[in-house]
Amino acid sequence: MGQTIIGLNDPKAVKKYSAFLAVDVARDSYFSRKFMGGKDSSMPIHNLKELESEAGDTISFDLSMQLKMQPVEGDTPLEGKEEDLKFYSDSVIIDQMRGGVNTGGRMTRKRTIHDLRKVARKRQGEWWARVFDELFFMYLSGARGINADYIFPTSYTGFASNALSAPDSEHIIYCNSTGTKQAMTNNDKMALSWIDKAIAKASMMGGGVQGVPKIQPILINGERHFVCVMNPWQVYDVRTSTTTGHWLDIQKAAAGAEGRKSPIFQGGLGMYNNVVLHEHQAVIRFNDYGNPASLGAARALFMGVQAAVLAFGTSGTGLRFGWYEESRDNGNQVVISTHSIFGISKVTFNSLDFGVMALDSYAAAP
Numbered sequence: 483m484g485q486t487i488i489g490l491n492d493p494k495a496v497k498k499y500s501a502f503l504a505v506d507v508a509r510d511s512y513f514s515r516k517f518m519g520g521k522d523s524s525m526p527i528h529n530l531k532e533l534e535s536e537a538g539d540t541i542s543f544d545l546s547m548q549l550k551m552q553p554v555e556g557d558t559p560l561e562g563k564e565e566d567l568k569f570y571s572d573s574v575i576i577d578q579m580r581g582g583v584n585t586g587g588r589m590t591r592k593r594t595i596h597d598l599r600k601v602a603r604k605r606q607g608e609w610w611a612r613v614f615d616e617l618f619f620m621y622l623s624g625a626r627g628i629n630a631d632y633i634f635p636t637s638y639t640g641f642a643s644n645a646l647s648a649p650d651s652e653h654i655i656y657c658n659s660t661g662t663k664q665a666m667t668n669n670d671k672m673a674l675s676w677i678d679k680a681i682a683k684a685s686m687m688g689g690g691v692q693g694v695p696k697i698q699p700i701l702i703n704g705e706r707h708f709v710c711v712m713n714p715w716q717v718y719d720v721r722t723s724t725t726t727g728h729w730l731d732i733q734k735a736a737a738g739a740e741g742r743k744s745p746i747f748q749g750g751l752g753m754y755n756n757v758v759l760h761e762h763q764a765v766i767r768f769n770d771y772g773n774p775a776s777l778g779a780a781r782a783l784f785m786g787v788q789a790a791v792l793a794f795g796t797s798g799t800g801l802r803f804g805w806y807e808e809s810r811d812n813g814n815q816v817v818i819s820t821h822s823i824f825g826i827s828k829v830t831f832n833s834l835d836f837g838v839m840a841l842d843s844y845a846a847a848p
Contacts, residue, residue: 499603500805503820506607507803512762513618514611516745517709517785518792524701525746526709526785526837527618528829530793533576534802541793541825542573570695570831576795577642581609582819584810599807602818609633610803610822614792617641619764621828622790622838623781624648627766644827652687652694653835655680657843666771666779672716672843673723677757680784680839684708695831697839698787699756702741708757709746713765713780715845717751720759722848732759757784767845780845788829789837795823 508514519525530541583605585598616632624647626638640646656662658670688696699706712720721729732752736742739753751759771779783789794802804821829836 497801499599500801500803500820502603503607503610503803503805504801506603507610507614510607510611511614512611512764513615516748516760524698524787526700526787526789528788528791530574530791533793533795539577539795540573540575541791542571543791544571572827572829572831572836574791574793574825574827575642575644576793576823576825578821578823579613579641580819580821581606581613582817585816585818598816599818606818606820610820614826615762615764617826618790619762619766619783620646621826622783622785623766623840624828625766625768625781627781628769629764629767632764642825644825647828647830649838649840650834653838654840654842655683657841663771663779663842664773664775666777666842666844668772668777668844668846670844671719671723672712672780672782672841672845673720674754676841676843677710677754677759677784680710680841681708681755681757684784684786684839695834695836697837700746700785700787702739702744702746705740706756707741707746707753709760709785710757710782710841711760711762711765711785712782712841713767713845714761714763715847716765716780716782716843717759717761718848719843719845768842771842771844777844778846779842782841782843784839784841786837789835790826790828793825 513527517525518527518529521528521530530543532541533539583602585602612633616634620626620634620638621640621644626632626634626636626646628636655676656666656670657672657676658665658667684697684699688694697708699708724732729752732754734752736747736750736753736758739747741747746758747753749760751761753759765783766781768779768781769776771777796802802822802824806819806821808817808819809815810817828838
């Protein structure tokens with residue numbers, strides 16, 4: 483009985499599996515699944531689409547600052563007292579990133595090329611999702627950290643000329659009484675009180691006449707929320723320092739929230755003071771806190787709107803991911819590679835972080 487074989491790099495297979503890969507990555511990626519929206523969305527990650535149909539490798543975007551002029555009263559002339567519009571700009575650069583799998587020789591594979599495509603798509607989808615999530619954690623944290631389970635080496639400094647930038651002094655909270663990295667001790671663990679401090683700081687920061695960008699809360703069904711993503715060790719410290727009844731209230735608050743069907747709530751630990759709490763093992767960790775600089779720490783991310791941006795480009799196919807198959811060793815091996823053109827960056831205006839604050843606390847395995 484005959485069998486229809488779709489050969490290497492058949493246009494139908496390339497287009498089909500490129501599209502499937504994009505769907506897989508969006509579904510598997512933590513940040514894409516929960517925190518991403520369009521350019522004008524009320525989400526922590528904004529997806530900029532200008533370069534998906536236009537030539538270029540850089541997208542610039544602006545923040546229009548609030549007016550701060552003193553009002554003119556009575557019949558006092560306004561002429562010459564008008565305020566100029568002030569804009570702060572930021573940009574993200576895109577470049578190509580690639581990965582691939584070698585399916586081995588004929589005797590190793592023992593399966594049809596259709597099975598190989600399916601397996602390769604699954605594994606590549608998981609790999610790309612992990613790549614994107616690690617990049618988001620690094621950019622939002624402004625550091626690579628010491629996480630041993632990362633794909634990227636500890637020497638990594640950024641992708642596509644978008645450098646990792648450390649939090650400015652206005653956008654980092656060291657969870658200790660002195661507020662310094664060097665003074666951290668093993669008693670300075672994550673607690674709900676530090677989330678309270680982040681809320682208070684975000685609420686009073688910027689806006690008005692200060693020229694400092696204000697962290698904007700995420701609007702979900704008209705309600706204002708922030709998101710805090712913690713390392714599991716930080717979560718353990720929060721839960722064990724919180725009474726059982728109080729933690730139950732935190733879980734109930736999320737379950738009964740008006741916007742509980744939003745992706746931001748899905749998989750969350752609960753909600754405290756209108757902050758949706760999450761945990762993830764890829765939260766950036768360090769090992770150089772305290773004095774001497776040998777204590778472990780983790781950097782929780784307290785996020786509002788537009789903490790980071792993601793921009794895709796295309797190579798003329800209109801698809802965010804490319805799929806390529808080739809044979810090697812006289813047709814004995816089949817290699818499937820994938821690529822994407824994109825850029826990720828933390829948003830900063832006027833040299834200040836815009837939508838994210840770092841909460842650094844002592845963190846160690848329980």
